[in-house]
Amino acid sequence: MSGSDEQVIIDDIVGKLGVAIQRRYGRTASVENVTIATLGASNRTLLFDLVEGTQRRRLVLRQETVKSEFSPFISTADQYRILGVVYSHDLPVPEPIFELEPTDGLDNGFVVACVEGETLPKTLLTDPTLEKARNRFAAQSGEILARLHAIDPAEVGFLESTSDSVDPLAAQVARYEGYGNCFPGIEVGIRWLENNRPAPSQRKFIHGEYRNGNVILGPDGIRAVLDWECAHIGSAMEEFGWLCMRSWRYGNIDQPVAGFGPRSELYSAYEANGGETVDEEAVRWWEIFATLRWAVINMMQIDGHMSGVRRSLPFACCGRNISMVEYDMLMAIKGNYK
Amino acid sequence: MSQDNPGIEQILTTVKEFAEGVAQRSIGAERYDALCAAFLMGVVQRELQLGDDQNNSQLTQLQGMLGKQGDLAELYREFSSRVREGQYDEDWQTALDFAFSQVVDKVKITNPNHLETEHRSS
Numbered sequence: 001m002s003g004s005d006e007q008v009i010i011d012d013i014v015g016k017l018g019v020a021i022q023r024r025y026g027r028t029a030s031v032e033n034v035t036i037a038t039l040g041a042s043n044r045t046l047l048f049d050l051v052e053g054t055q056r057r058r059l060v061l062r063q064e065t066v067k068s069e070f071s072p073f074i075s076t077a078d079q080y081r082i083l084g085v086v087y088s089h090d091l092p093v094p095e096p097i098f099e100l101e102p103t104d105g106l107d108n109g110f111v112v113a114c115v116e117g118e119t120l121p122k123t124l125l126t127d128p129t130l131e132k133a134r135n136r137f138a139a140q141s142g143e144i145l146a147r148l149h150a151i152d153p154a155e156v157g158f159l160e161s162t163s164d165s166v167d168p169l170a171a172q173v174a175r176y177e178g179y180g181n182c183f184p185g186i187e188v189g190i191r192w193l194e195n196n197r198p199a200p201s202q203r204k205f206i207h208g209e210y211r212n213g214n215v216i217l218g219p220d221g222i223r224a225v226l227d228w229e230c231a232h233i234g235s236a237m238e239e240f241g242w243l244c245m246r247s248w249r250y251g252n253i254d255q256p257v258a259g260f261g262p263r264s265e266l267y268s269a270y271e272a273n274g275g276e277t278v279d280e281e282a283v284r285w286w287e288i289f290a291t292l293r294w295a296v297i298n299m300m301q302i303d304g305h306m307s308g309v310r311r312s313l314p315f316a317c318c319g320r321n322i323s324m325v326e327y328d329m330l331m332a333i334k335g336n337y338k
Numbered sequence: 339m340s341q342d343n344p345g346i347e348q349i350l351t352t353v354k355e356f357a358e359g360v361a362q363r364s365i366g367a368e369r370y371d372a373l374c375a376a377f378l379m380g381v382v383q384r385e386l387q388l389g390d391d392q393n394n395s396q397l398t399q400l401q402g403m404l405g406k407q408g409d410l411a412e413l414y415r416e417f418s419s420r421v422r423e424g425q426y427d428e429d430w431q432t433a434l435d436f437a438f439s440q441v442v443d444k445v446k447i448t449n450p451n452h453l454e455t456e457h458r459s460s
Contacts, residue, residue: 182411187418188437195427313374320381323444324452330438331454 010036013046013106017061020104025052032056043229047114058116059097063109065310070178072171072297073229076100076108078158082228083112085155091147092224115224117216121250124217125259133217138261140222141210141243142269149204149236150274156205156231164208165233169193172292179299185326189292192333198282201235208232210239211248212258237279240266241286246328246337247294253337284332291329298322346386354379377449384447392443399436 018031030051037045037060044063049056064076074082076099083096094112118124125134153160163171173190208230216224242248244256244263252259257266267278302319304310331337344352354376361372393410400413408416417436420426426433442457450458 182414182418184414184417184421184437185441187421188433191421191424191426191433313371313378317374317377320378320444320448323441323448326441327445327452330434330441333434334438336454 010034010046013044013061013063014048016105017046017048020100020106021050023103024098025050028053043109043227058114060094060112060114061106061109062112063100063107070175070300070303072164072175072293072300074159074162074231076110076229079228079231080110081158082156082231083110085151086148086225086228089147089151091144092222093228094224094226115216117218117223119213119216119226121212121248121259124212125250125252129219130217133219133221134260136221137217138257138263138265139269141257142266142271142275143273144222144225145207145210145236145239146270146273146275148207149239149276151205153203153205153233156233159205159232162232164230168232168234168238169197169289169292172289172296175296176292176299179296179303181299183295183322183326185323185330186292186295189288189326189329189333193285193289193292196285198235198237198279198285201237201279201282202276203233204236206232206234206236206239208234208239208242210243212250212260213248235282235286236270236276237282238286238289240278240283241288242290242293244283245287245290245294246332247291247325256338284338287337288329288332291325291332295322295325295329298325347383350379350383350386354383381448384450388443388447392447396440396443399439403432403436 014031014034021029021031031048032051033047033049035047037047044061044065046061046063048059048061050059062076062079064073080096080099083093086093087095094115097111097113099110100106100108118127118130124130159165163174169190176186176190207225207228209227210225214225214227215222216226240263243258243266246253249255249259255261256263263280263283267280271277298318298321301310301315302322305312305315305319328337357372357376357379361369361376364372397410397413400410400417401407404413404416404420406413406416417433421433421437442453445453446458
């Protein structure tokens, strides 16, 4: 997409957003100070000020961009409902403000409060001002996840029927096969996963994509958990497997919790805050499962590029990056990256 | 050789250096796109250097393992269906070893720095 194409899209969104804001906050309300966080990944994210008289509030518009029968993401309507549930339990998530409606002409999405802080994974791992937050990350994650998993799944009962809630491995295999690919490494990984499934565990409401990159950090720690599009009902161990897979360590391989700290800090804090006893062997299975899932998400990105639906250089890279995820998968099966 | 200088390797190097230069003086999405472009040029360079030998080696391995002929794509599919059907469950190490070597080959082209040291030259 050229710069002028992007500008046309942005101008269109900002114009419609202004009307959407006036529909809800009155004709004197306006949109100012628009900046783009992401334009065309799995979600489009714009930051803007809602101006009402002398009042000004920083908000975030999230719009759905992936429309595929193999999309692993729940609807933005369900994401918005989830934010409401999690926010009501006083967990660190952006405050939900309003959901888009068809009359807004902005497709599917919602608006939430902006939480100031940093999200870029490499910055989180290196910025000197975030040292305290880094030191706290593993334990704080354990506490947040224990509180999340304590929420009664009935409060998000609409997630029970999603394919990831019913059988997460079957869901990934179906998506993989849907893309029509044939990766010997992935095939061996799938067979290993099928032959080594952990025993069924308690069913919890899980974030599904909790990792370095989906949290906002400030100097004193985690300020918000973002990106709830993969939330579902499943094993708490699945959450740990995703969080600890090699990809999210960003080079800090010897710090399994997203490059920040040791597993012991995560698990101790989780159990100390009411979480179930961590089954490390099950976490290992879920970590290998996580590589399959991450590979399939990369397949979605390269499929979008190759089909012409969402062409971009980063998505082109995703296609080749799958090989590195396959390597991590097979290395983990061989017993590495503990 | 029917073409004049620059050769393919030099063309790729030149474009890669350009993309790296753009990345150095850019920010945000433009910087990221430029880094991706440079990365992809590197992938092409390594595939030109290693791709044919890797393909020939894998073809020989698969023909021996599967006992049949075919092009690489066909044999990947045959291997994969046998793995998924459980035909390698009793000979798991054979399947794992081939898949791992095929993946290491790919990563040598995509990003050899991602490999553990012992796999970079194997």
